[in-house]
Amino acid sequence: MNKEEVVSDTIPIKPMRPKDYESGVHPVWCAGCGNYGVLSGVYRALAELNIDPTNLVNVSGIGCSSRLPYFLKAYKMHTLHGRAGPVATGVQLARPDLDVLVSGGDGDGFSIGGGHMPHLARTNVNLTYVLMDNHIYGLTKGQSSPTSRRDMKAYTTPYGGIEEPMRPLLYMLTYGATYVAQAYSGNAKMCAELIKGGLEHKGFAYIHILSPCITFNKVDTADYFKGIIKDIPEKHDISDLHKAMHLIYKFKDKEPVGLLYKSHRPTLDVIMADLVRQAGGSKHYDIRKIIDQARP
Ligand SMILES: Cc1ncc(C[n+]2csc(CCOP(=O)(O)OP(=O)(O)O)c2C)c(N)n1
Numbered sequence: 622m623n624k625e626e627v628v629s630d631t632i633p634i635k636p637m638r639p640k641d642y643e644s645g646v647h648p649v650w651c652a653g654c655g656n657y658g659v660l661s662g663v664y665r666a667l668a669e670l671n672i673d674p675t676n677l678v679n680v681s682g683i684g685c686s687s688r689l690p691y692f693l694k695a696y697k698m699h700t701l702h703g704r705a706g707p708v709a710t711g712v713q714l715a716r717p718d719l720d721v722l723v724s725g726g727d728g729d730g731f732s733i734g735g736g737h738m739p740h741l742a743r744t745n746v747n748l749t750y751v752l753m754d755n756h757i758y759g760l761t762k763g764q765s766s767p768t769s770r771r772d773m774k775a776y777t778t779p780y781g782g783i784e785e786p787m788r789p790l791l792y793m794l795t796y797g798a799t800y801v802a803q804a805y806s807g808n809a810k811m812c813a814e815l816i817k818g819g820l821e822h823k824g825f826a827y828i829h830i831l832s833p834c835i836t837f838n839k840v841d842t843a844d845y846f847k848g849i850i851k852d853i854p855e856k857h858d859i860s861d862l863h864k865a866m867h868l869i870y871k872f873k874d875k876e877p878v879g880l881l882y883k884s885h886r887p888t889l890d891v892i893m894a895d896l897v898r899q900a901g902g903s904k905h906y907d908i909r910k911i912i913d914q915a916r917p
């Protein structure tokens with residue numbers, strides 16, 4: 622559907638408050654789960670931008686974190702494990718006028734969904750991806766994930782893991798994401814600020830949120846996460862990709878929190894619209910011209 626064909630509601634909405642984005646469905650997360658801070662950050666970011674819930678689509682995969690859309694007043698899709706990104710890409714291309722938010726976990730995004738991540742970033746699809754990283758598979762009761770530390774003993778790795786954790790921020794920078802940020806879920810204000818920036822950004826915005834699973838990850842606790850985070854210095858140049866990567870290495874065992882990188886290039890929907898224009902595409906296009914190409 623072309624943007625012109627979309628009948629959009631242009632009536633200004635009343636000033637929204639964070640609680641106006643509550644869906645009425647009570648969160649099913651364990652008391653003390655880090656994801657509450659992320660949800661609160663999402664509510665606040667949306668309120669600050671006064672986003673109309675009828676113009677918002679929240680797509681998730683599978684996992685505890687992927688339950689987030691149920692708690693949010695928006696159009697929503699709870700899809701398949703690892704597939705939120707591609708489904709959200711379809712939503713964004715079909716309706717570029719909507720705000721598209723993806724939410725999911727570390728296993729969802731970087732294990733089963735890991736094949737999609739590079740292409741979300743490199744195509745610069747205009748959506749905001751909030752990934753809740755608890756260094757474990759929560760919903761399936763505590764198996765190690767691609768971000769688990771090697772020595773963590775877990776459900777299927779009782780003697781510790783056999784491989785090193787991956788580095789999500791470095792991956793996303795390498796894949797070409799145009800907005801890369803990290804926060805800790807205990808700081809809902811920072812979550813809100815970075816999610817807001819992601820929603821405002823035209824392009825693929827990736828927000829990595831360290832979010833403790835108090836029930837199954839007894840190693841990477843809230844205190845552990847609090848101890849490893851370190852603010853990105855104010856003087857950091859967010860437009861310099863090399864400096865963003867360098868900062869991650871410079872911080873060594875610390876995790877940088879704040880906005881790491883931001884740049885601009887055409888988004889997938891804009892490139893696709895240009896392609897349609899170049900090809901003379903229109904909904905009135907004579908389909909026989911295409912079929913005739915196959916004439917013997
Ligand atoms: C195709 C498929 N494989 C496996 C599962 C089982 N499964 C459900 S949730 C999940 C992982 C959850 O971990 P994560 O994505 O890190 O989210 P969390 O629950 O920790 O928020 C898995 C493997 C599934 N639902 N579908």
Ligand code: SF4
Pocket residue numbers: 649650651653654655656685686755759760833834835836837
């Ligand atoms: S199992 Fe872990 S991630 Fe899932 S709701 Fe409970 S604390 Fe949160």
